[in-house]
Amino acid sequence: MAREMTGAEMVIKALVDQGVTDIFGYPGGAVLPIYDELCQQEDLTHVLVRHEQGAVHAAEGYARSTGKVGVVLVTSGPGATNAVTGLTDALMDSIPIVCITGQVPTHLIGNDAFQECDTVGITRPCTKHNYLVKDVEDLGRVLHEAFYVASNGRPGPVVVDIPKDVQFATGTYAATPQVRHKTYRPKIKGDQPAIREAVEALASAKKPIIYSGGGIINSGPSASRLLRDLVRITGYPITSTLMGLGAYPASGDNWMGMLGMHGTYEANMAMHDCDVMLCIGARFDDRITGRLDAFAPHAKKIHVDIDASSINKNVHVDIPIIGDCAHVLEDMVRIWKARSAQPDKKALEAWWAQIAEWRKKDSLGYEKNDDIIMPQYAIERLYELTKDRDVYISTEVGQHQMWAAQHFHFQEPNRWMTSGGLGTMGYGLPAAVGIQKAHPDALVIDIAGEASVLMTMQEMSTAVQYRLPIKIFILNNEYMGMVRQWQQLLHGNRISQSYMESLPDFVKLAEAYGAVGFRVDKPGDLDDAIKEMIEVDQPVIFDCRVHKLANCYPMIPSGKAHNEMLLGDGVEAEEVSDAGKVLV
């Protein structure tokens, strides 16, 4: 039904027609007409953040934990530029976001008007697509198209920049939530002969491995279910990227733990030695592959991805399949079940025996300590004491993030929100705000580092305002631990600017925000404090004082191969070549 309305009304209408119920934003001159409409309706709830970066991360947390599109509303100029980090983060991690930005009126565009910036120019490389809407008659269509583009194919952030005069102008709005796009039509079904070939290759493997990633999560719950089916019927070992944790349950029999730079010894060794690799919904990122010319040298590689540009980008693969993970997995499971020949049982037994040998290294093991809280222990306890609850975890970036990935065991998809591709410190706290908004009764914990969390700490105020009882669990080592670890390994132990001096008193800080603070520094007090924290129905900052110099292992140093992992401290700096040092 077409109707006359203003551009600002159209924004609200289109969001409601898209099924949006929550948006994250911050007002300003160039979006006042939209804010004016917002306060006169009841379908949309707005969460007022404290910084626009926080709005995007909150929307990311919301999106990743629900499978819906996250929606952001910010003003022109500084509002838009503040959103750029969040948009880039969403692009790197394929999170569907629609970000509406206000713009100066069309007649002022290009005049260096107050709070003008070239939003579409600035955000072009950090969005999947963006629009500047200069005619109110285009606005409804563009808004619906933005949702279509954000959520179809490989998901990503989309910016819709709306000049203020367009928000005031009256035009015709047609509710067209279903878009058949004239150019953008991603391929969903995989090529059948290629899938058949892939199943044959898998079935004839002697040392197979399944390596899955965030694409499984993006594809939806059915993809995780089908992945589990495939693992069950093949009996093959499975590992996952950081972004894919939870798609296959960490308690599952075939789980080898995460792979990559801080992955388990068994996962990385199996990647190196495998003869057939199924990579599904992952992209051979440099954190995963280690040294490229030594990556899985003997493997026939199958790669399933919805984005053709991910295929043969870093690693040449033998069987590329372009399509949505769930669709391709469905075909694979069906074809596997229909074939009569069985995989080489003997070879598989030997392969699993080899994996068991690798496992004996206990690569995630660490030295226990009765006096000082080891960071790994803190995560273990947090996991044990929360695992029977409806729990969602976000993280910041650093050692704590890797320890969380290693020691918190995810059983379901959409439970783990972390900044993988961009590695954005400051992601976790606002992401927790968004997650809690989407799941009001769940236990939402940001596993944080004391340095990262200060980057977006102001969002505690948002959490308090909306009574979002997020738990900020800080592994406080008084260091940018991950930076220090690299300085120790690669820069002759010269600790340059990575010690966190003058840290705030986190307990008082919590109280200043109107939240609740905890501090624990004895292993013996940890359990009770965590239990107490869970019971608090308010936002919490938990200052968990951990061992200051613990390092995160195992580790594949940059420029090294999967079978050249470091399992603990005591390596000489010279061991990493200059070529490796230039890598990040």
Next chain:
Amino acid sequence: MKPEISESHTISVLVDNEPGVLARVIGLFSGRGYNIDSLTVTETEHEAHLSRITVVTAGTPMVIEQIKAQLERLVPVHSVMDLTVSGPSIERELALIKVEGKGEKRVEALRLADAFRARVIDATTESFVFEVTGRTNKIDQFISLMKPLGLSEVARTGVAAISRGVGGLSSDS
């Protein structure tokens, strides 16, 4: 790994003629570190608002494959065709070339222009402007011949390219 050699490819891209589309394509090349040896763009189907971009680029086969996949996933892109591998194709470029001089050099310039089928489209007693079309290397050659004869200015369109025979780049693929 075997060393891969860089090869030149001519790629045609059919896009919606909307603001920013060229910036998207150029940003893709600069942002990902791909080469642009030549780039032309203009509206080719007015009613349908379609523009055709012809880009000549160089890279290893893996990079060329990436470039095509990256172009294909841009939202306003209708279709991408690698003319270098999709069959026989024709490439042409047009150049306007100003040569200044007198006497014997002037005569020589005219003689060479004739051999290259370059047309004189402007003349004064001390200058010519030649119009020449052809493949890039023909134009390069003509320009280098004009250098000692008083070459003063060159304007080139960049490469336009199309496949031979029936069929080609269409908006509904």
